[in-house]
Amino acid sequence: MIRRIRGKLSTIDETRALVDNNGISYEVLLPSALAERLKDGPAVGEEITFETIYYIEAGDRKSSHYPRLVGFDDAFDREFFSLYIQVPGLGVKKALKSLVMPIRDIATAIETKDAARLNRLPGVGARLAEKIIAELHGKTAKFALSKKDEPLAKKPTPTPPFADEATEVLLQLQYKPNEAQQMIEKALHDNPKIKSAEQLISCIFQSRHLTEVDS
DSSP states (O other): OOOEEEEEEEEEOSSEEEEEETTEEEEEEOOHHHHHHHHHTTOTTSEEEEEEEEEEEEOSSTTOEEEEEEEESSHHHHHHHHHHTTSTTOOHHHHHHHOOSOHHHHHHHHHTTOHHHHTTSTTOOHHHHHHHHHHHTTSOHHHHTOOOOOOSSOOOOOOOTHHHHHHHHHHHTTOOHHHHHHHHHHHHHHOTTOOSHHHHHHHHHHHHHHHHHHO
């Protein structure tokens, strides 16, 4: 079990960081708001500590499994998340994207059995909201008392209709769905004036080409 990692923050993007420690680079998944805060600050190149959760992610094939790390800058946040992902049907990546309310507000909704409020979290429908309450009610009171009022994840930006067309193109080119989604989200974030699928694909190509040249 890897509970904490300390090292130099090498790179960071919208969802993950690369931490160098004694010649080994560790990829750490991050909540999007935390990633953005670190990306906009002076943290890159500096020593950083993440409170981590280690888990095994199942791949596309039954025999393929990959070790992963999820990181937080606070042990309190890690503790809540470790409890949160024990709910069946709430996987790690879905859970990370759902944290668009402060932890105290999510915990308060659980303790007051406010399923309608949980239902507003990205990826959490009515059935999963009820399941979260059934599994965690009575276990999250201390988190509801937290004074921290910043959400760990950004609210998802609505994607334009032509993003679906661009996704289909990338899937035809043998990219995996999560790879296509990440490339499209990054291109739209970096180029908000994109108006068509053709422009979107062109921006993705230019970004990947520059990355390959730099490497």
